[in-house]
Amino acid sequence: MKFSGVLSALTLAGAVAAKPGTKYPTTIVAGIEVVDTQIVRDARELIEVFNDLQPYLYKHLHRTWLFAAAIFNANETLKNSIDLEFHAVGSLLHDLGWDMRPNSPYVTQLDRFEVDSGVAAVNWVKEYVKENKCFAKKWNNVARLEKLYDGIALQTEQSIRRFGIPWPPRPRIPEDDYQSIIAAYPNDYLFRGSNITFTYLAATKPTGTYNTFLQDFGVHYVPGYDPSGKTFFDLIQEGAEGETKLHPNATLTS
Ligand SMILES: *[C@@H]1O[C@H](CO)[C@@H](O)[C@H](O)[C@H]1NC(C)=O
Ligand SMILES: *[C@@H]1O[C@H](CO)[C@@H](O)[C@H](O)[C@H]1NC(C)=O
Numbered sequence: 001m002k003f004s005g006v007l008s009a010l011t012l013a014g015a016v017a018a019k020p021g022t023k024y025p026t027t028i029v030a031g032i033e034v035v036d037t038q039i040v041r042d043a044r045e046l047i048e049v050f051n052d053l054q055p056y057l058y059k060h061l062h063r064t065w066l067f068a069a070a071i072f073n074a075n076e077t078l079k080n081s082i083d084l085e086f087h088a089v090g091s092l093l094h095d096l097g098w099d100m101r102p103n104s105p106y107v108t109q110l111d112r113f114e115v116d117s118g119v120a121a122v123n124w125v126k127e128y129v130k131e132n133k134c135f136a137k138k139w140n141n142v143a144r145l146e147k148l149y150d151g152i153a154l155q156t157e158q159s160i161r162r163f164g165i166p167w168p169p170r171p172r173i174p175e176d177d178y179q180s181i182i183a184a185y186p187n188d189y190l191f192r193g194s195n196i197t198f199t200y201l202a203a204t205k206p207t208g209t210y211n212t213f214l215q216d217f218g219v220h221y222v223p224g225y226d227p228s229g230k231t232f233f234d235l236i237q238e239g240a241e242g243e244t245k246l247h248p249n250a251t252l253t254s
């Protein structure tokens with residue numbers, strides 16, 4: 001799985017939601033100049049809990065944000081077409097559905113983690129603007145929240161994410177920036193950590209994993225996990241059999 005996919009989904013969403021020319025205060029994180037508004041600081045604060053619990057996730061969220069910020073910084077045209085605050089919040093919160101706390105406020109039984117993550121991010125913003133009214137005008141906006149949700153929920157749809165976005169991202173990250181980000185937020189355990197998280201989700205919320213790529217983790221590693229009858233393949237087969245009974249003489253051109 002290519003984890004940089006989220007970068008383009010959120011870039012797309014950020015571009016659509018952009019107010020060109022918006023200038024934000026900035027700070028330096030891992031050597032990269034990034035937007036530094038209160039909502040971004042508080043989004044970072046929200047995921048601080050994962051630094052202890054799931055450090056591979058914490059680092060992944062930061063790398064996701066910073067890789068894209070480095071790409072934007074290196075290209076004025078791109079930078080001016082992206083809402084950097086929107087992008088920061090979206091990328092920092094894009095995997096809340098990986099939360100492995102047993103009583104996670106983000107993880108549901110029924111929805112796949114991408115949906116849990118999108119809903120959690122939107123809910124966090126909605127609550128946030130109630131307390132921080134100066135952000136409400138901009139963020140309490142249905143179209144903006146939908147874009148936030150879409151950018152996060154579509155993050156693993158590999159065939160969708162590339163639309164309109166230059167690909168691949170890696171050559172567009174200046175090498176010094178890449179090394180600086182990797183030094184601050186090392187990428188040494190992401191795949192193993194993901195394997196553990198995805199297996200955990202398949203075990204603890206199987207319904208939310210059937211018919212998604214997490215199903216493979218359940219099938220391989222979770223005793224008793226059984227997606228049969230739950231997949232689109234099964235749905236189509238059952239439908240075709242029922243249809244044959246009802247309309248036996250119908251043909252491809254009927
Ligand atoms: C900057 O980004 C724009 C939009 O993606 C792209 O068309 C252009 O080629 C980029 N410029 C450079 C120098 O990479
Ligand atoms: C992935 O996780 C499963 C379940 O914990 C484990 O059995 C397996 O060895 C892991 N795979 C790798 C390649 O680490």
Ligand SMILES: *[C@@H]1O[C@H](CO)[C@@H](O)[C@H](O)[C@H]1NC(C)=O
Nearest residue numbers: 243244245246247248249250
């Ligand atoms: C299907 O075609 C057969 C043979 O022409 C016919 O006997 C039968 O009544 C048809 N069935 C339906 C449901 O139309």
